[in-house]
Amino acid sequence: MxxxxxxxxxxxxxxxxxxxxxxxxxxxxxxxxxxxxxxxxxxxxxxxxxxxxxxxxxxxxxxxxxxxxxxxxxxxxxxxxxxxxxxxxxxxxxxxxxxxxxxxxxxxxxxxxxxxxxxxxxxxxxxxxxxxxxxxxxxxxxxxxxxxxxxxxxxxxxxxxxxxxxxxxxxxxxxxxxxxxxxxxxxxxxxxxxxVASPGHFAERHGLIVIIALGESIVAIGVGVSGFAISTPILAGAAAGLLVVAGLWRLYFRHIGEHAEHRLTELTGDDRTRLARDTYTFLHLPLVAGIVVTALGMKKVLHQVADTEHYDLDEPLHGLVAWALAGGVGVFILAAAAILLRTAGRRSPALVLGGLGCLCAGAVVALIPALLALALLAAAVTGLVLLHGRTAGAAVEEESPKD
Structure with missing residues (x-):
């Protein structure tokens, strides 16, 4: 003390x-x-x-x-x-x-x-x-x-x-x-x-700001339905939105953040400083930006689902918001892939292809009901995280020394 x-x-x-x-x-x-x-x-x-x-x-x-x-x-x-x-x-x-x-x-x-x-x-x-x-x-x-x-x-x-x-x-x-x-x-x-005097502190500090951004996306779901009567589509949309957020959380904290902290701890001096600058100061910005953009998309989805006087349930998102819903997730995933490459030297085809797919998904989102688009995004994020977890685990086993 x-x-x-x-x-x-x-x-x-x-x-x-x-x-x-x-x-x-x-x-x-x-x-x-x-x-x-x-x-x-x-x-x-x-x-x-x-x-x-x-x-x-x-x-x-x-x-x-x-x-x-x-x-x-x-x-x-x-x-x-x-x-x-x-x-x-x-x-x-x-x-x-x-x-x-x-x-x-x-x-x-x-x-x-x-x-x-x-x-x-x-x-x-x-x-x-x-x-x-x-x-x-x-x-x-x-x-x-x-x-x-x-x-x-x-x-x-x-x-x-x-x-x-x-x-x-x-x-x-x-x-x-x-x-x-x-x-x-x-x-x-x-x-x-x-x-960087304490790698653990530095990694934890940035992990907390990611949590804050993820929390804001959950707040956006609530703001989108504020003032409207609760309905079954609202509950379904909220659950799908939470599933998207949970998938991003798991991708970062179970597959990306641990590798970054471990590598930061291994290095010393200017090498540690450069890794901290590149991985946390630079590459964590698109992580947070991706979450904020996705929050915008989820807020609009929940608003359309709740406002039955002005929107039908089969109405899609319009304009740039249609890109924001999946595009923000794509930015997050590509930033995660870049962090993994910078810290562990490993390429993740699953993350790269998944991120690019989300970036291009705006054209599809603009054609299908908004609630369906959010549900499909939740399923895609969940599947991608599971796939990356399996492929990353297999890669680690191949790199580990054999007895």
Whole structure:
């Protein structure tokens, strides 16, 4: 247990460090933020709004990742770190409140896009300052922080500010450019200076954010039927949606996450840092994005099933939402395949073909009843997870040494 003196300063973590209650508390605002992104896309489910929603999600993801890395080297529940986390929570909460108006600012009041960008800049600044203070004698880290500010903070923040003066496609494209520069800048800064002190903590931290995203998809099911009388089709749709979520959960936590954590533990130094960056910071974003897009599709399915005054049970999903239902699952599965390749060096034909099939399934979803499409998706995800489990198990047995 930390003493009063220890609570007044930053405490470095060890190899056996695990996620603290303070970090779980920190994640609460991101539950709301992810829900807001789904609502942003659901309000106007067009290709432009979908792209804009993914851009907002990528910016929010960066805010979360910054402090996942910091919390791995400094305890989040002691010293000034907890005060920093609470301050970031307040800023991210403000960001979340602005998300519905970030591309369509309501008249009167503050400019939602400008508030969003200023708060995002504040989070990035707090992260850099906190990291600098956490290791006062680490020159390699300080040099990396300077490069990060020059390559991955100042240029993207400038573009985001410019985007605030624009609207429509121009705003989305300028903000997308900021995201690309931000992510590419982190890649250019290299792995020197950054470190992963506890692989177990790092893996657990990202597993929890996947749980949060999966939980949001379940919330989307409830939101879709809110205000409507419960019926048998609603119950069937909810069960099918839960089965989809359960399949994604099993794929990640039983077949992907364990391999990633094991490999991260095996490596040391810059090799560990590069794997953490590629597998968790970069490749977990499409995992979360896929869940959010699928949540949008499930929300629309349940809404159509519940709203019998405006929709028939045999009516399919329309427009981009038809792609979102299975396409989001496809993005998740392909990201899982990429993680497996990066961490274990194994290709999974089942995951690749299944992911591509889901990406192309929008054309079929647009032709069949929405409830049937959700049921078929649940069956497909369940079958794919079982198939991958068998093939992965066989591959491990072939690779293991014989007696």
């Amino acid at each position: 930390a003493t009063g003196r220890e609570r007044s300063r930053m405490i470095a973590t060890g190899d056996d460090h695990r996620v603290t209650p303070a970090e779980l508390f920190f994640d609460l605002v991101f539950v709301y933020a992810i829900t807001q992104v789904t609502a942003l896309m659901a309000a106007d489910p067009t290709a432009l709004r979908m792209l804009g929603g993914i851009v907002v999600l990528a910016l929010l993801w960066w805010c979360w990742c910054c402090f996942a890395w910091l919390g791995n080297v400094v305890r989040a529940d002691t010293g000034p770190m907890f005060a920093v986390l609470v301050a970031v929570m307040a800023v991210v909460l403000i960001v979340s409140l602005t998300v519905p108006e970030v591309y369509d600012d309501a008249p009167g009041g503050l400019s939602a896009p400008l508030v969003f960008v200023l708060c995002y800049g504040a989070v990035r600044l707090l992260h850099l300052v906190s990291y600098w203070i956490s290791s006062p004698g680490d020159e390699a880290l300080h040099a990396t922080l300077r490069r990060t500010a020059l390559l991955s903070v100042v240029p993207p923040f400038t573009l985001l500010l410019i985007g605030c003066t624009l609207s429509g496609l121009a705003q989305v494209l300028v903000w997308l450019g900021a995201v690309v520069i931000d992510y590419f800048g982190i890649y250019l800064t290299g792995s020197s200076g950054w470190r």
